[in-house]
Amino acid sequence: MREAEPVVRVEGAYEVAPDLLVIPDRRVQLVPNVGLIGGEEAVLVVETGMGPENAAEVLRFAAEYARGRRLYLTTTHFHPEHAFGARVFAGAATYLANRAQAEDQKVKGPGYLEMFREFGPLVARHLDGVELTAPDVVYDHSYDLDLGGRVVRLRPTGRAHSKGDQVVTVPDAGVMFTGDLVEARQFAIFPWFPPHDTDVSGLRWLVVLERLADERPGIVVPGHGEVGGPGLLADVRDYLRLLRDETWARRDSAMGEETIAEEVHAVMLARHPEWEGREWIEKGVRCLCAEHGAGHA
Template sequence: MTDELMPDPAVHVAGAQEVAPDLLVIPNRRVGLVPNIGVIGGTQAVLVVETGMGTANAEQVLAFASEVARGRRLYLTTTHFHPEHAFGAHAFAGRATYLVNRAQADDLKRKGPGYLETFRGLGEPVARRLDGVTVPMPDVVYDNGYDLDLGGRTVRLRPTGRGHTKGDQVVEVPDAGVLFTGDLAETGQFAIFPWFPPYDTDVSGVRWLAVMERLAAAATGSRVIVPGHGDPGGPQLLADVRDYLRELRDETWRRRDSAMSEDSIVAEVRALLAERHPEWAGQEWIERGVGCLCAEHSL
C-alpha cells in the first residue's frame, strides 16, 4: 500500500458512543489500523481498553478518559500486543495502571520491537504516528484471568489462549452485557491472520476456531460485542466469525487432502470465500489464513 492510499490511523474521541451506563466506545470508523477503544467506569475507577497507535492518539484517549473519570483512578488494558492496540501505552505511564496477561507481556517483550520497525515501514502516515514510540511494558502481569473492581462494577480480563496471537484476551463487563474481543472478531472483514513465515507464525487457525466456539457458546449474557475493528454488534457477530473460520478450515483442508498445491488451494479458496462474502473487506487475509491452516493440517 502506498503512502497516498494509506489513511492516517487517527483516533477521533469526539465520536464516542455510550453503549451502556458509564461505558463508552470510541469507534474506529472503519479506518485501517484504528481499533475500537473502550472507556469503562465504576464508582471508584475507570478502565481504558486499547490506546490507539502512537503517542498523539494515546494522549487524546488519555485526556478523554481523564475527563470521563473526573478524579477516579485510571487503569489500562489491551486485548493483544499489536501496535494499533497497545503501542500508545507509554503515554499512560504514571497516569494509569497498565494490566495485561502473561502471554501478552511476553509478546510485547519478544515481538514488540520487530513489529514496531515493521509498522514504521507501512507508509509515512503510520511512521509519523510511531515516531518516538517505545514498546510499552505493563505494570501488572497476571495469570489465568483478573477481576478488576472499578467500584460497583467488576470487569473480567480473560486470556483466551493462542488464536490471533499468543496473548489474546477478552474484556467482559458482565453487568452491562458488553464484551471486547480485540482482533479475535471483526465486523464486515475477513479474519486477520498475521501469518508471515518464518518471521511470525504464532497465529493458529485451529485454536482460534476453538476460542470462537467457546466465546459464541458463552455469549448468552452479552448484548453488545465490541470487535477489534468494525461496528459493534450482538452475539451473532461471534457466531459469524466462528462459522467463517470453520468454513476456511474445511475448504482448505478438503483441498489439502486431495494433494493440491498450496498456490492452487489459495487461488480456489480465495475466489470461493470472496464470492460467498462479497461485502467483506480484507480479502488479502484469506490467503494468509489458508497458509496457516495448510501448515496446521500437516501437524
C-alpha cells in the same frame, strides 16, 4: 479499507451501556475500537490507539470522562494499533495485561514496530517516539478488576490471533471486548509472517470463538468494525470453520498451496463479497495448510 491517517477520533465516542463508551474506529485501517468502562471509583481504558499522539488523545479524553476517578489501562493484544501507546499512560493509569501478551510485546514488539513503519509515511509518523513498556500488573490465569460497583473480567484465551489474546467482559452490562479475535464485516486478520511470526493458529482460534459464543454476550465490541451482538461471534466462527474445511479438502487431494489459496480466495469472496480485508484470506489459508492434520486440540 479506505486509505486514511490512522487517527483515533474521540469526538465519535458513544455509550453502549451505562457508563461504558466506545470510541469507534470509523472503519479506518489501523485504528481500533477503544473502550472506556466506568465504575464508581475507577475507569478502565481498553486499547491505546497507535503511537504516542493517539494515546495522548485517548488519555486526555479518559481523564476528562473519569472526573477524578482512578484510571486503568488494558490492551487485548500486543499489536501496534492496540498497545503501542501504553507508555503515554505511565504515571496516569495502571496498565494490566496477561502474561502471554506481555511476553509477546517483549519478544516481538521491536520487530512489529519496524515492520509497521514500512507501511507508509502516515503510519510511520504515528510510530515516531514509541517506547514499548511492560504492564504494571501482569496476571496469569484471570484478573477481576473492581472499578467500584462494577467488576470487569480480564481473561486470556490462549493462542489464537496471537499467543497473548485477552478478552475483556463487563458482566453487569453484557458487553465483551474481543480485540482482533473478531472483526465486523471483515475477513479475519491472520498475522502469518513466516519465519518471523507464525503463532497465529486457525484451529485454536476456532475453538476460542466457539467458547466465546457459548457465553452469549449481549454486546460485542470487535477489534475493528461496528459494535454488534453475539452474531458477530457466530460470523467469525462460521468463517473460520469454512476456511478450514475448504482449505483442508483441497490439501487432502494433494493440491498445491498456491492453487489452494486461489480457489479458497474465490470461494470466500463469493460467500462474503461485502467484507473488507481480502488480503488476509490467503494468509489464513497458508496458516491452515501448516496446521493440516493437526486436529482441534
